[in-house]
Amino acid sequence: MKIRILAVLFAISAGAVFATPMSIQVRNCRVRATPSQLGAVIASVEYGAVVQAGAPQKGWYPVTTADGKTGWLHESALSRKPVAIRAGTTNANTGVSSDEIALAGKGFNEQVEAKVRRDGKLDYTWVDRMSAFSIGGDQIMKFRTQGHLPGGAQ
Amino acid sequence: MSERKNWRLSLVIGAAALVSGLLAAALFCGCAEVSEAGAGIAQAAGVITADEAQSITRSAKAIEKTWQDLTPEQEYYIGRAVAAQVFQTYPPLDRPQANEYLNLLGQSLAIFSDRPETFGGYHFLLLDSDEINAFAAPGGLILVTRGMVRCCQSEDELTAVLAHEIAHVEKKHGLSAIKQGRLTEAFTIVAAESAKQMGGEELAALTREFEGSVSDVVMTLTTSGYSRKQERSADAAAVEILRRAGYPETAMVIMLERMNQRLVNAGGLGFAKTHPSANERADAVRTIVGGAVPASDPVRQQRFSAAMQPVAAGK
Numbered sequence: 445m446k447i448r449i450l451a452v453l454f455a456i457s458a459g460a461v462f463a464t465p466m467s468i469q470v471r472n473c474r475v476r477a478t479p480s481q482l483g484a485v486i487a488s489v490e491y492g493a494v495v496q497a498g499a500p501q502k503g504w505y506p507v508t509t510a511d512g513k514t515g516w517l518h519e520s521a522l523s524r525k526p527v528a529i530r531a532g533t534t535n536a537n538t539g540v541s542s543d544e545i546a547l548a549g550k551g552f553n554e555q556v557e558a559k560v561r562r563d564g565k566l567d568y569t570w571v572d573r574m575s576a577f578s579i580g581g582d583q584i585m586k587f588r589t590q591g592h593l594p595g596g597a598q
Numbered sequence: 599m600s601e602r603k604n605w606r607l608s609l610v611i612g613a614a615a616l617v618s619g620l621l622a623a624a625l626f627c628g629c630a631e632v633s634e635a636g637a638g639i640a641q642a643a644g645v646i647t648a649d650e651a652q653s654i655t656r657s658a659k660a661i662e663k664t665w666q667d668l669t670p671e672q673e674y675y676i677g678r679a680v681a682a683q684v685f686q687t688y689p690p691l692d693r694p695q696a697n698e699y700l701n702l703l704g705q706s707l708a709i710f711s712d713r714p715e716t717f718g719g720y721h722f723l724l725l726d727s728d729e730i731n732a733f734a735a736p737g738g739l740i741l742v743t744r745g746m747v748r749c750c751q752s753e754d755e756l757t758a759v760l761a762h763e764i765a766h767v768e769k770k771h772g773l774s775a776i777k778q779g780r781l782t783e784a785f786t787i788v789a790a791e792s793a794k795q796m797g798g799e800e801l802a803a804l805t806r807e808f809e810g811s812v813s814d815v816v817m818t819l820t821t822s823g824y825s826r827k828q829e830r831s832a833d834a835a836a837v838e839i840l841r842r843a844g845y846p847e848t849a850m851v852i853m854l855e856r857m858n859q860r861l862v863n864a865g866g867l868g869f870a871k872t873h874p875s876a877n878e879r880a881d882a883v884r885t886i887v888g889g890a891v892p893a894s895d896p897v898r899q900q901r902f903s904a905a906m907q908p909v910a911a912g913k
Protein backbone atom coordinates (compact mmCIF):
# COMPACT_ATOMS: atom_id res chain seq x y z
CA MET A 445 0.00 0.00 0.00
CA LYS A 446 2.81 2.41 0.96
CA ILE A 447 4.58 1.68 -2.30
CA ARG A 448 1.36 2.35 -4.20
CA ILE A 449 0.86 5.72 -2.47
CA LEU A 450 4.48 6.65 -3.14
CA ALA A 451 4.07 5.66 -6.81
CA VAL A 452 0.98 7.88 -7.13
CA LEU A 453 2.75 10.80 -5.41
CA PHE A 454 5.75 10.32 -7.67
CA ALA A 455 3.57 10.23 -10.77
CA ILE A 456 1.77 13.42 -9.76
CA SER A 457 4.97 15.25 -8.88
CA ALA A 458 6.65 14.06 -12.10
CA GLY A 459 3.59 15.32 -13.98
CA ALA A 460 3.92 18.69 -12.33
CA VAL A 461 7.51 19.01 -13.53
CA PHE A 462 6.64 18.27 -17.19
CA ALA A 463 3.18 19.85 -17.17
CA THR A 464 1.36 20.68 -20.41
CA PRO A 465 -1.70 22.94 -20.47
CA MET A 466 -4.79 21.05 -21.66
CA SER A 467 -8.45 22.04 -21.97
CA ILE A 468 -11.45 20.21 -20.53
CA GLN A 469 -13.54 19.08 -23.51
CA VAL A 470 -16.50 17.50 -21.68
CA ARG A 471 -19.22 18.78 -19.36
CA ASN A 472 -19.50 17.60 -15.75
CA CYS A 473 -15.83 16.74 -15.61
CA ARG A 474 -14.62 15.29 -12.33
CA VAL A 475 -11.02 15.01 -11.21
CA ARG A 476 -10.42 11.64 -9.52
CA ALA A 477 -8.17 10.73 -6.62
CA THR A 478 -7.04 7.59 -8.50
CA PRO A 479 -6.77 6.79 -12.23
CA SER A 480 -10.23 5.18 -12.38
CA GLN A 481 -13.73 6.34 -13.33
CA LEU A 482 -14.80 4.91 -9.98
CA GLY A 483 -12.12 6.83 -8.05
CA ALA A 484 -13.19 9.34 -5.39
CA VAL A 485 -14.08 12.75 -6.83
CA ILE A 486 -11.79 15.46 -5.55
CA ALA A 487 -12.83 18.36 -7.78
CA SER A 488 -15.20 19.34 -10.59
CA VAL A 489 -13.78 21.29 -13.53
CA GLU A 490 -15.72 23.50 -15.91
CA TYR A 491 -15.98 22.85 -19.64
CA GLY A 492 -13.20 24.77 -21.40
CA ALA A 493 -11.09 25.23 -18.25
CA VAL A 494 -7.35 24.72 -18.59
CA VAL A 495 -5.49 22.25 -16.37
CA GLN A 496 -1.79 21.39 -16.20
CA ALA A 497 -1.32 17.77 -17.29
CA GLY A 498 1.68 15.54 -16.63
CA ALA A 499 2.83 12.43 -18.49
CA PRO A 500 -0.08 10.07 -19.23
CA GLN A 501 -0.20 6.53 -17.87
CA LYS A 502 -2.50 4.03 -19.59
CA GLY A 503 -4.85 6.76 -20.77
CA TRP A 504 -4.85 8.73 -17.51
CA TYR A 505 -3.19 12.12 -16.97
CA PRO A 506 -2.09 13.42 -13.57
CA VAL A 507 -3.49 16.96 -13.54
CA THR A 508 -3.39 20.13 -11.48
CA THR A 509 -6.43 22.41 -11.65
CA ALA A 510 -6.28 26.22 -11.74
CA ASP A 511 -6.97 26.31 -7.98
CA GLY A 512 -4.13 23.90 -7.25
CA LYS A 513 -5.99 20.62 -6.73
CA THR A 514 -4.23 17.54 -8.04
CA GLY A 515 -5.69 14.26 -9.25
CA TRP A 516 -6.37 12.25 -12.41
CA LEU A 517 -8.35 12.76 -15.61
CA HIS A 518 -8.97 10.30 -18.43
CA GLU A 519 -7.54 11.38 -21.80
CA SER A 520 -11.04 11.43 -23.32
CA ALA A 521 -11.85 14.44 -21.13
CA LEU A 522 -8.85 16.47 -22.34
CA SER A 523 -7.87 18.35 -25.49
CA ARG A 524 -4.65 20.07 -26.48
CA LYS A 525 -6.72 22.70 -28.33
CA PRO A 526 -8.89 25.30 -26.62
CA VAL A 527 -12.50 24.14 -26.82
CA ALA A 528 -14.50 27.15 -25.69
CA ILE A 529 -14.06 30.88 -25.64
CA ARG A 530 -13.45 31.76 -22.03
CA ALA A 531 -12.14 34.81 -20.32
CA GLY A 532 -8.38 34.52 -19.96
CA THR A 533 -7.93 32.04 -22.84
CA THR A 534 -4.87 33.28 -24.67
CA ASN A 535 -2.01 31.86 -26.66
CA ALA A 536 0.20 32.26 -23.63
CA ASN A 537 -1.59 29.81 -21.37
CA THR A 538 -2.53 27.17 -23.92
CA GLY A 539 0.38 27.26 -26.34
CA VAL A 540 -1.89 27.18 -29.41
CA SER A 541 -2.38 29.44 -32.41
CA SER A 542 -4.78 32.37 -32.61
CA ASP A 543 -6.64 30.52 -35.40
CA GLU A 544 -7.44 27.66 -33.05
CA ILE A 545 -8.67 30.10 -30.41
CA ALA A 546 -10.80 31.89 -33.03
CA LEU A 547 -12.48 28.58 -33.96
CA ALA A 548 -13.02 27.34 -30.40
CA GLY A 549 -16.64 26.68 -29.54
CA LYS A 550 -17.88 27.43 -33.07
CA GLY A 551 -19.59 25.10 -35.51
CA PHE A 552 -22.41 22.69 -34.72
CA ASN A 553 -23.33 24.14 -31.35
CA GLU A 554 -26.16 25.35 -29.14
CA GLN A 555 -26.93 28.16 -31.59
CA VAL A 556 -27.47 25.64 -34.41
CA GLU A 557 -29.66 23.40 -32.25
CA ALA A 558 -31.71 26.45 -31.23
CA LYS A 559 -32.32 27.20 -34.93
CA VAL A 560 -33.35 23.58 -35.61
CA ARG A 561 -35.77 23.80 -32.69
CA ARG A 562 -37.14 27.17 -33.90
CA ASP A 563 -37.69 25.71 -37.35
CA GLY A 564 -39.74 22.96 -35.68
CA LYS A 565 -38.09 20.16 -37.63
CA LEU A 566 -37.16 17.96 -34.68
CA ASP A 567 -38.76 17.21 -31.33
CA TYR A 568 -36.12 17.12 -28.59
CA THR A 569 -38.49 16.15 -25.73
CA TRP A 570 -37.21 12.59 -25.35
CA VAL A 571 -33.62 13.59 -26.11
CA ASP A 572 -33.78 15.92 -23.11
CA ARG A 573 -35.52 13.29 -20.99
CA MET A 574 -32.98 10.57 -21.69
CA SER A 575 -30.08 13.01 -21.25
CA ALA A 576 -31.37 13.67 -17.74
CA PHE A 577 -31.00 10.00 -16.73
CA SER A 578 -28.21 10.29 -14.21
CA ILE A 579 -26.45 7.43 -12.46
CA GLY A 580 -24.01 8.23 -9.67
CA GLY A 581 -20.73 6.50 -8.97
CA ASP A 582 -22.15 5.06 -5.73
CA GLN A 583 -25.07 3.49 -7.59
CA ILE A 584 -22.67 1.90 -10.08
CA MET A 585 -20.49 0.52 -7.27
CA LYS A 586 -23.55 -0.95 -5.53
CA PHE A 587 -24.89 -2.40 -8.80
CA ARG A 588 -21.55 -4.06 -9.52
CA THR A 589 -21.12 -5.39 -5.98
CA GLN A 590 -24.63 -6.82 -5.88
CA GLY A 591 -24.12 -8.43 -9.28
CA HIS A 592 -20.90 -10.12 -8.05
CA LEU A 593 -18.77 -8.29 -10.57
CA PRO A 594 -15.11 -8.03 -9.63
CA GLY A 595 -13.31 -4.69 -9.19
CA GLY A 596 -12.38 -4.92 -12.82
CA ALA A 597 -9.08 -3.47 -14.04
CA GLN A 598 -9.46 -0.39 -16.24
CA MET B 599 -13.02 57.02 -64.11
CA SER B 600 -9.52 58.40 -63.62
CA GLU B 601 -6.43 56.48 -64.71
CA ARG B 602 -5.40 56.13 -61.08
CA LYS B 603 -8.77 54.56 -60.17
CA ASN B 604 -8.57 52.25 -63.19
CA TRP B 605 -5.15 51.11 -62.12
CA ARG B 606 -6.42 50.46 -58.57
CA LEU B 607 -9.44 48.52 -59.91
CA SER B 608 -7.22 46.37 -62.13
CA LEU B 609 -4.96 45.65 -59.19
CA VAL B 610 -7.91 44.63 -57.00
CA ILE B 611 -9.38 42.37 -59.71
CA GLY B 612 -5.97 40.88 -60.44
CA ALA B 613 -5.21 40.21 -56.81
CA ALA B 614 -8.68 38.77 -56.22
CA ALA B 615 -8.22 36.47 -59.22
CA LEU B 616 -4.81 35.44 -57.86
CA VAL B 617 -6.28 34.67 -54.43
CA SER B 618 -9.30 32.82 -55.79
CA GLY B 619 -7.08 30.90 -58.23
CA LEU B 620 -4.76 29.92 -55.42
CA LEU B 621 -7.71 29.03 -53.21
CA ALA B 622 -9.12 26.87 -55.98
CA ALA B 623 -5.69 25.25 -56.34
CA ALA B 624 -5.76 24.60 -52.61
CA LEU B 625 -9.16 22.99 -52.98
CA PHE B 626 -7.82 20.55 -55.53
CA CYS B 627 -4.43 20.00 -53.94
CA GLY B 628 -5.67 20.07 -50.34
CA CYS B 629 -2.78 22.42 -49.84
CA ALA B 630 -3.41 25.18 -47.31
CA GLU B 631 0.01 26.72 -47.79
CA VAL B 632 -0.84 27.79 -51.36
CA SER B 633 -3.74 30.01 -50.34
CA GLU B 634 -1.92 31.23 -47.26
CA ALA B 635 0.78 32.49 -49.61
CA GLY B 636 -1.89 34.02 -51.86
CA ALA B 637 -3.58 35.78 -48.98
CA GLY B 638 -0.20 37.06 -47.85
CA ILE B 639 0.60 38.46 -51.32
CA ALA B 640 -2.81 40.12 -51.62
CA GLN B 641 -2.50 41.62 -48.17
CA ALA B 642 1.00 42.88 -48.93
CA ALA B 643 -0.33 44.45 -52.14
CA GLY B 644 -2.83 46.32 -49.99
CA VAL B 645 -5.92 45.01 -51.78
CA ILE B 646 -7.36 43.09 -48.83
CA THR B 647 -7.27 43.83 -45.14
CA ALA B 648 -5.38 41.81 -42.56
CA ASP B 649 -8.73 40.44 -41.31
CA GLU B 650 -9.72 39.30 -44.80
CA ALA B 651 -6.32 37.68 -45.32
CA GLN B 652 -6.69 35.85 -42.03
CA SER B 653 -10.18 34.71 -43.02
CA ILE B 654 -8.91 33.29 -46.35
CA THR B 655 -6.11 31.50 -44.52
CA ARG B 656 -8.61 30.01 -42.06
CA SER B 657 -10.91 28.94 -44.90
CA ALA B 658 -8.06 27.08 -46.53
CA LYS B 659 -7.26 25.33 -43.27
CA ALA B 660 -10.95 24.41 -42.90
CA ILE B 661 -10.78 22.53 -46.20
CA GLU B 662 -8.28 20.13 -44.69
CA LYS B 663 -10.50 19.24 -41.74
CA THR B 664 -12.47 15.97 -41.54
CA TRP B 665 -14.99 14.30 -39.21
CA GLN B 666 -12.07 13.55 -36.91
CA ASP B 667 -11.76 17.29 -36.27
CA LEU B 668 -15.30 17.58 -34.89
CA THR B 669 -15.03 18.40 -31.20
CA PRO B 670 -16.92 16.37 -28.55
CA GLU B 671 -19.26 19.37 -28.22
CA GLN B 672 -20.11 19.32 -31.93
CA GLU B 673 -20.48 15.53 -31.78
CA TYR B 674 -22.90 16.00 -28.86
CA TYR B 675 -25.19 18.32 -30.85
CA ILE B 676 -25.09 16.00 -33.88
CA GLY B 677 -25.92 13.01 -31.64
CA ARG B 678 -28.89 14.78 -30.04
CA ALA B 679 -30.38 15.56 -33.45
CA VAL B 680 -29.66 11.99 -34.66
CA ALA B 681 -31.56 10.56 -31.68
CA ALA B 682 -34.45 13.01 -32.22
CA GLN B 683 -34.64 11.91 -35.86
CA VAL B 684 -34.52 8.20 -34.96
CA PHE B 685 -37.48 8.79 -32.59
CA GLN B 686 -39.56 9.87 -35.59
CA THR B 687 -39.46 6.25 -36.79
CA TYR B 688 -38.83 4.36 -33.56
CA PRO B 689 -40.87 5.81 -30.67
CA PRO B 690 -39.31 5.76 -27.18
CA LEU B 691 -40.60 3.25 -24.66
CA ASP B 692 -41.73 5.07 -21.53
CA ARG B 693 -40.95 2.44 -18.87
CA PRO B 694 -39.04 4.17 -16.03
CA GLN B 695 -37.96 1.00 -14.19
CA ALA B 696 -36.64 -0.72 -17.32
CA ASN B 697 -34.92 2.44 -18.56
CA GLU B 698 -33.30 2.98 -15.17
CA TYR B 699 -31.93 -0.58 -15.20
CA LEU B 700 -30.71 -0.09 -18.79
CA ASN B 701 -28.88 3.09 -17.73
CA LEU B 702 -27.33 1.44 -14.67
CA LEU B 703 -26.09 -1.39 -16.84
CA GLY B 704 -24.94 0.82 -19.71
CA GLN B 705 -23.21 3.44 -17.63
CA SER B 706 -21.47 0.82 -15.51
CA LEU B 707 -20.05 -0.55 -18.79
CA ALA B 708 -19.19 2.76 -20.45
CA ILE B 709 -16.71 3.62 -17.69
CA PHE B 710 -14.63 0.66 -18.85
CA SER B 711 -14.45 1.76 -22.50
CA ASP B 712 -11.43 3.50 -24.00
CA ARG B 713 -13.62 6.59 -24.12
CA PRO B 714 -15.40 6.87 -20.79
CA GLU B 715 -15.88 10.62 -21.15
CA THR B 716 -17.99 12.24 -23.86
CA PHE B 717 -19.30 15.80 -23.84
CA GLY B 718 -22.73 14.92 -22.46
CA GLY B 719 -22.06 11.41 -21.14
CA TYR B 720 -23.65 8.06 -22.03
CA HIS B 721 -27.43 7.70 -21.78
CA PHE B 722 -29.62 4.74 -22.75
CA LEU B 723 -33.26 4.40 -23.78
CA LEU B 724 -35.60 1.60 -24.88
CA LEU B 725 -37.54 1.92 -28.13
CA ASP B 726 -41.07 0.66 -28.61
CA SER B 727 -40.37 -1.43 -31.69
CA ASP B 728 -40.46 -5.16 -32.38
CA GLU B 729 -37.62 -4.79 -34.87
CA ILE B 730 -34.36 -6.37 -33.65
CA ASN B 731 -32.13 -3.31 -33.55
CA ALA B 732 -29.92 -0.98 -31.51
CA PHE B 733 -28.50 2.42 -32.41
CA ALA B 734 -25.60 4.46 -31.10
CA ALA B 735 -26.02 8.18 -31.80
CA PRO B 736 -22.69 10.08 -31.74
CA GLY B 737 -21.68 11.29 -28.30
CA GLY B 738 -23.29 8.45 -26.34
CA LEU B 739 -27.08 8.39 -26.78
CA ILE B 740 -27.76 4.65 -27.13
CA LEU B 741 -31.14 3.26 -28.16
CA VAL B 742 -32.26 -0.38 -27.88
CA THR B 743 -35.51 -1.80 -29.30
CA ARG B 744 -37.91 -4.09 -27.50
CA GLY B 745 -37.16 -6.64 -30.25
CA MET B 746 -33.47 -6.61 -29.34
CA VAL B 747 -34.30 -7.08 -25.64
CA ARG B 748 -36.22 -10.23 -26.65
CA CYS B 749 -32.97 -11.61 -28.12
CA CYS B 750 -31.30 -11.42 -24.72
CA GLN B 751 -32.01 -13.99 -22.03
CA SER B 752 -29.66 -12.67 -19.38
CA GLU B 753 -28.00 -9.48 -18.13
CA ASP B 754 -24.75 -10.78 -19.58
CA GLU B 755 -26.24 -10.99 -23.07
CA LEU B 756 -27.83 -7.52 -22.87
CA THR B 757 -24.43 -6.28 -21.69
CA ALA B 758 -22.92 -7.59 -24.93
CA VAL B 759 -25.42 -5.54 -26.99
CA LEU B 760 -24.71 -2.37 -25.02
CA ALA B 761 -20.95 -2.88 -25.12
CA HIS B 762 -21.12 -3.15 -28.94
CA GLU B 763 -23.02 0.15 -29.16
CA ILE B 764 -20.67 1.86 -26.68
CA ALA B 765 -17.80 0.71 -28.91
CA HIS B 766 -19.38 2.49 -31.91
CA VAL B 767 -19.43 5.70 -29.83
CA GLU B 768 -15.86 5.10 -28.63
CA LYS B 769 -14.65 4.78 -32.23
CA LYS B 770 -16.86 7.63 -33.51
CA HIS B 771 -18.24 5.40 -36.27
CA GLY B 772 -21.39 7.54 -36.53
CA LEU B 773 -19.41 10.68 -37.31
CA SER B 774 -17.41 8.85 -39.99
CA ALA B 775 -20.67 8.49 -41.97
CA ILE B 776 -20.88 12.25 -42.58
CA LYS B 777 -20.05 13.22 -46.15
CA GLN B 778 -16.80 15.18 -46.38
CA GLY B 779 -18.37 17.85 -48.60
CA ARG B 780 -20.78 18.89 -45.84
CA LEU B 781 -17.98 19.18 -43.31
CA THR B 782 -15.79 21.20 -45.68
CA GLU B 783 -18.72 23.60 -46.18
CA ALA B 784 -19.42 23.79 -42.44
CA PHE B 785 -15.79 24.32 -41.44
CA THR B 786 -15.40 26.97 -44.14
CA ILE B 787 -18.48 28.91 -42.96
CA VAL B 788 -17.22 28.80 -39.38
CA ALA B 789 -13.66 29.72 -40.32
CA ALA B 790 -14.66 32.69 -42.45
CA GLU B 791 -16.87 34.10 -39.73
CA SER B 792 -14.90 36.35 -37.41
CA ALA B 793 -17.74 37.56 -35.18
CA LYS B 794 -18.63 35.58 -32.06
CA GLN B 795 -22.29 35.37 -33.02
CA MET B 796 -23.10 34.35 -36.58
CA GLY B 797 -25.36 36.37 -38.80
CA GLY B 798 -28.68 34.94 -40.05
CA GLU B 799 -27.39 33.81 -43.45
CA GLU B 800 -24.32 32.07 -42.09
CA LEU B 801 -26.37 30.39 -39.37
CA ALA B 802 -28.93 29.18 -41.91
CA ALA B 803 -26.15 27.82 -44.14
CA LEU B 804 -24.43 26.12 -41.22
CA THR B 805 -27.74 24.65 -40.05
CA ARG B 806 -28.29 23.17 -43.53
CA GLU B 807 -24.91 21.40 -43.31
CA PHE B 808 -25.79 20.27 -39.78
CA GLU B 809 -29.10 18.78 -40.92
CA GLY B 810 -27.37 17.08 -43.85
CA SER B 811 -24.75 15.63 -41.50
CA VAL B 812 -27.48 14.33 -39.17
CA SER B 813 -29.25 12.69 -42.12
CA ASP B 814 -26.00 11.03 -43.22
CA VAL B 815 -25.60 9.46 -39.77
CA VAL B 816 -29.28 8.42 -39.47
CA MET B 817 -29.17 6.86 -42.95
CA THR B 818 -26.16 4.78 -41.93
CA LEU B 819 -27.69 3.76 -38.60
CA THR B 820 -31.09 2.78 -39.94
CA THR B 821 -30.62 1.82 -43.58
CA SER B 822 -27.15 1.36 -45.05
CA GLY B 823 -25.18 0.20 -42.00
CA TYR B 824 -21.52 0.46 -41.07
CA SER B 825 -18.78 -1.36 -42.95
CA ARG B 826 -17.90 -4.94 -42.00
CA LYS B 827 -14.56 -3.62 -40.79
CA GLN B 828 -16.26 -1.14 -38.45
CA GLU B 829 -18.62 -3.81 -37.11
CA ARG B 830 -15.74 -6.17 -36.43
CA SER B 831 -13.76 -3.48 -34.66
CA ALA B 832 -16.85 -2.63 -32.55
CA ASP B 833 -17.25 -6.31 -31.65
CA ALA B 834 -13.58 -6.56 -30.65
CA ALA B 835 -13.81 -3.37 -28.54
CA ALA B 836 -17.03 -4.69 -26.96
CA VAL B 837 -15.27 -7.90 -25.91
CA GLU B 838 -12.58 -5.77 -24.27
CA ILE B 839 -15.20 -3.70 -22.41
CA LEU B 840 -16.89 -6.91 -21.17
CA ARG B 841 -13.56 -8.29 -19.99
CA ARG B 842 -12.64 -5.11 -18.10
CA ALA B 843 -16.11 -4.87 -16.55
CA GLY B 844 -15.94 -8.46 -15.33
CA TYR B 845 -18.70 -9.90 -17.55
CA PRO B 846 -18.12 -13.18 -19.43
CA GLU B 847 -16.81 -12.38 -22.92
CA THR B 848 -18.57 -15.48 -24.21
CA ALA B 849 -21.89 -13.65 -23.66
CA MET B 850 -21.11 -11.87 -26.92
CA VAL B 851 -21.08 -15.14 -28.86
CA ILE B 852 -24.25 -16.42 -27.18
CA MET B 853 -26.08 -13.16 -27.90
CA LEU B 854 -24.99 -13.17 -31.56
CA GLU B 855 -26.07 -16.80 -32.01
CA ARG B 856 -29.45 -16.06 -30.46
CA MET B 857 -29.82 -12.97 -32.59
CA ASN B 858 -28.96 -14.89 -35.72
CA GLN B 859 -31.69 -17.40 -34.98
CA ARG B 860 -34.28 -14.67 -34.47
CA LEU B 861 -33.13 -12.70 -37.51
CA VAL B 862 -33.46 -15.76 -39.71
CA ASN B 863 -36.99 -16.18 -38.38
CA ALA B 864 -37.73 -12.46 -38.89
CA GLY B 865 -36.76 -12.62 -42.56
CA GLY B 866 -33.76 -10.28 -42.56
CA LEU B 867 -35.36 -7.08 -41.22
CA GLY B 868 -33.96 -4.53 -38.75
CA PHE B 869 -30.49 -5.30 -37.51
CA ALA B 870 -29.97 -7.81 -40.32
CA LYS B 871 -30.10 -5.15 -43.01
CA THR B 872 -27.53 -2.91 -41.31
CA HIS B 873 -25.14 -5.49 -39.88
CA PRO B 874 -23.08 -8.35 -41.29
CA SER B 875 -24.63 -11.74 -40.59
CA ALA B 876 -24.74 -12.43 -36.86
CA ASN B 877 -23.30 -15.88 -37.58
CA GLU B 878 -20.31 -14.37 -39.35
CA ARG B 879 -19.80 -12.00 -36.42
CA ALA B 880 -20.12 -14.83 -33.88
CA ASP B 881 -17.42 -16.77 -35.77
CA ALA B 882 -15.11 -13.73 -35.71
CA VAL B 883 -15.73 -13.12 -31.98
CA ARG B 884 -15.05 -16.80 -31.20
CA THR B 885 -11.50 -16.29 -32.45
CA ILE B 886 -10.84 -13.67 -29.75
CA VAL B 887 -12.73 -15.12 -26.79
CA GLY B 888 -12.27 -18.45 -25.17
CA GLY B 889 -13.46 -20.56 -22.32
CA ALA B 890 -16.74 -22.13 -21.37
CA VAL B 891 -19.95 -20.18 -20.97
CA PRO B 892 -20.44 -19.64 -17.24
CA ALA B 893 -23.89 -19.95 -15.70
CA SER B 894 -25.48 -16.55 -15.28
CA ASP B 895 -25.13 -15.10 -11.78
CA PRO B 896 -28.49 -15.52 -9.95
CA VAL B 897 -28.62 -11.88 -8.73
CA ARG B 898 -27.90 -10.56 -12.22
CA GLN B 899 -30.49 -12.95 -13.68
CA GLN B 900 -33.11 -11.86 -11.16
CA ARG B 901 -32.67 -8.11 -11.71
CA PHE B 902 -32.56 -8.56 -15.49
CA SER B 903 -35.82 -10.51 -15.44
CA ALA B 904 -37.51 -8.04 -13.09
CA ALA B 905 -36.68 -5.08 -15.34
CA MET B 906 -36.80 -6.60 -18.82
CA GLN B 907 -39.36 -9.41 -18.84
CA PRO B 908 -42.29 -6.96 -19.00
CA VAL B 909 -40.51 -5.18 -21.88
CA ALA B 910 -39.90 -8.39 -23.81
CA ALA B 911 -43.46 -9.49 -23.19
CA GLY B 912 -44.66 -6.19 -24.60
CA LYS B 913 -46.67 -5.33 -21.50
